[in-house]
Amino acid sequence: MADRRPTLADVAHAAGVATSTVSRAFSRPQRVNHRTRERVLAEAERLGYVPNPAAQALESGRTRTIALLVPDITNPYFSGVIKGAERGAANAGLTLVLGDTAESSAAEAQLVRRLERAVDGFVIAASRLTDDELRTAATRTPITLVNRATAGMGCVVADYDSGTHQIVDHLASYGHRSFVFVGGPAESWSGARRWQGLQAAAAERGMEVRRSGPYLPTLSGGPAAADAVLASGATAVVCHNDILAIGLMRRLAERGVSVPGEISVVGFDDVFGADFCHPTLTTLAERTEDAGRRAVELLVTQVPLRQAGGPTRVLPTQLVVRGSTGPVTSM
Amino acid sequence: MADRRPTLADVAHAAGVATSTVSRAFSRPQRVNHRTRERVLAEAERLGYVPNPAAQALESGRTRTIALLVPDITNPYFSGVIKGAERGAANAGLTLVLGDTAESSAAEAQLVRRLERAVDGFVIAASRLTDDELRTAATRTPITLVNRATAGMGCVVADYDSGTHQIVDHLASYGHRSFVFVGGPAESWSGARRWQGLQAAAAERGMEVRRSGPYLPTLSGGPAAADAVLASGATAVVCHNDILAIGLMRRLAERGVSVPGEISVVGFDDVFGADFCHPTLTTLAERTEDAGRRAVELLVTQVPLRQAGGPTRVLPTQLVVRGSTGPVTSM
DNA sequence: ATGAAAGCGCTAACAC
């Protein structure tokens, strides 16, 4: 182990100045004589001085750390959000703490409470908390939401209105007159928005929609969903997310049902895997990496202002047409 | 925003005791009169007191935070490591900071330096630093490695000796007399270990092996690898990782080559997607979640002891046989 | 068992 690490005082002594000058040399370069600053920095470098973040935080009350909370770290949908947030944090010189809420609102609330003094703010993706819980927490520490809109705080959401229209138009262009929405968890905010959008878009097109589910938004949710879809006689299905869609397609393949020959399948998210499953999946791509980065930016800009509110940023979505959708077979 | 948060002094005042008593009530319950402690805790609860981690860290020098560094957060291989580490940290009451080193040794070194004062230790997965750089860094802050063995520090690695034997035995059982190893990045420690293991196992079986590459360990590395393999006339290939294997299989499909009919394909990692690509991929599964958790445990046990060294933990691997491997076609 | 008081390393007024 190294000996005691050099402190501000060590650098100050070595450079023959006061500690405040050293501090300023780092944090307010303008307010220090250029030559003095050079000397201080040189001494700091020579001594291998690194500021102690705990001490900085204690004084300033700011930790230069933010937390990102996601329901499941291993879900590839959140990988993009995590990466984007990590980039955004790095750009802003912030440290990113990652928390997995295990899809539980209790765990989420506990994590917020545990970390609120250790971080300057939270980015919460797909929060399971109620609007009220979120707003209460936001009075203590700034919060920005990803894929969840709650009045009074910064939100970054995907444009599901446009996205669901794109999906419906695509299916209509292939001659489908109706489709089934294979729903995910009932509490999912994005699930509700997707379903609303699909209903509205279908109504405009004069198409008929039904909803099936809820199902687990995992590969294992696929078989039950597939069987329900088969029973319904649908020519097309739109699934809550890609993973569920892939699980559903696997089951359809097992049962000898051709995709897209007999049934067209559409997913949401364009996760890793959507372009190499079989058949490749037509899906609505979200800019998850952008979402993570923007959420951090939103948080950073509102932190210094100490304002609780924040505008909602809507990120574009785009339909990626692949092999799982095709024309209706007239029988 | 909330008013000033209650401090130790507020609680002490409210309970009519000294701050040191409040501090002890939390950290050394034994050394405080039972009734006093009850009263203090009640007041703390009533005021909504939460200790300020920065102040705790400043005094004690310990932050109760550890950092996990990975080359690429979006790589599904690391998702398991991240999840495991998150769990391990949560179990130990530690906060986990996540860093993405962007597959760059410079970024990794910078991140270590930037965080070393803010955390009590590092878990570094697939480190790109040299052994010397790692050992130097470890003298300042404890470090544990995942999938990288460096003498003198705690390491968690997969059992590639057993794993590569499993792969070779599997191919031999299907009648393959030779195979090609499709290599990843030259600097990859695990890549080197895999190749060593395969060579040794093949030699024992009297099989012939050649190496091709290096290739990008991504889907986009697949086409070049596939074409090289075709030119070689191999009956079986073992790829650096699953992603590369899937990219390679896609290219083979494009070129009308049947898998496993004409060529058998084996991957490493068993990442998300290996069970739904087409054909499903035979691959060597690693216990990545265990690895992450164990690495944190190793770090935690060595931190209090302030000992730099640490034993290497070897985690079992197992071959998952799926649809991408089959018998040699005699032509 | 409890209190008083000295810092931990740094920032921010406020002087000079």
Add this chain to the structure above:
DNA sequence: GTGTTAGCGCTTTCAT
């Protein structure tokens, strides 16, 4: 432009 000096909130001797 630079130095002096109070703390930030907590832990930890050292008394009592």
